[in-house]
Amino acid sequence: MLIRIVKMGFQEQNIEAFLANFEANKEKIRHFEGCKFLELYRDKNDPTIFFTYSYWETENDLENYRHSDIFKNVWAKAKPLFNIPPMAWSVDKLETLS
Secondary structure, three states, rough: EEEEEOOOOOOOOHHHHHHHHHHHHHHHHHHHOOOOEEEEOOOOOOOOOEEEEEEEEEEEHHHHHOOOOHHHHHHHHHHHHHEEEEEEEEEEOOOOOO
């Protein structure tokens, strides 16, 4: 299992466009082969900062998504809305406590 965390910052006037893009595509992303979980977070102290948090069965599944038409379309709409360069991390879960 691979976890992908992506940090994105948006110009304030572009937040609604980003949220509409996410809303229109979230089910396609979540049901892409290998995606097992998807969440969207908003920073409590800076409302222009968002994070996506997703679980992927394999790194290959994530790479297939990153080369898909779904990703290309979502990213093409999101990219001009950024106010900072996006940052992404692929991490392995080591432990979970409940």
